[in-house]
Amino acid sequence: MDFDRIFAALASGPRRRILAFLGQTALTTSELAARFPMSAPAVSRHLSLLEAAGLVARERQGQRVLYRLERDALLEALGRLAAQVDGPLRREPQPPRPPREAI
Amino acid sequence: MDFDRIFAALASGPRRRILAFLGQTALTTSELAARFPMSAPAVSRHLSLLEAAGLVARERQGQRVLYRLERDALLEALGRLAAQVDGPLRREPQPPRPPREAI
């Protein structure tokens, strides 16, 4: 898992907003660009970065490219950082919980 | 809550490692610097940034300055991002859970 790349990607407000949009529904580059005060090439580069981090997946549909959120990758990264900073006292073995509650 | 500053702070690997150390125990600047292949001024600047983001708190003790992790601020930020990207289907009202499990 690409921890460094993921948190580098999350450092950008526009990228986090892109992720929030994609959390609602998958969107194409131009659909996203229409929602941002930013050129399409700029959006495209943010998406490339997010894809390299494994936070979004792309799927070509004809001329368009549809992006969707890789929700599990993001939640796993957030959970892993949370675990890292959980002090020893809080890291005592706990009964496994179902995935949704694990993060 | 300083969302932008927090995720900007988390973009740096050394800073995340600092947070992991502070998750175990509070440490002074020089104690941290001894654990990193980095000069004390560099560590100090990372700590200033983390403090500005509200992720650590400083407490002077004589000539030393002790830094401790602001665990709740970090966990709250991670949780808030997680909530932002949780699609509508997953955002259905849920019974409040105790703080530790909320993240």
Add this chain to the structure above:
DNA sequence: TAGACTATTAACCGATTCGCTAATCATTGA
């Protein structure tokens, strides 16, 4: 296959980041 449309890459620019060393500030204690 030519043209239209979507997406990406290239090239550039200003701002920021991140490390360093040197200098300064803060505190203690002789």
Add this chain to the structure above:
DNA sequence: TCAATGATTAGCGAATCGGTTAATAGTCTA
């Protein structure tokens, strides 16, 4: 009050980021 110690700030250079416009690539359709 001066010297020692720990922490921070200043100032510098190399690298990266984030946006722009222009050029290129990929895909559909007439």
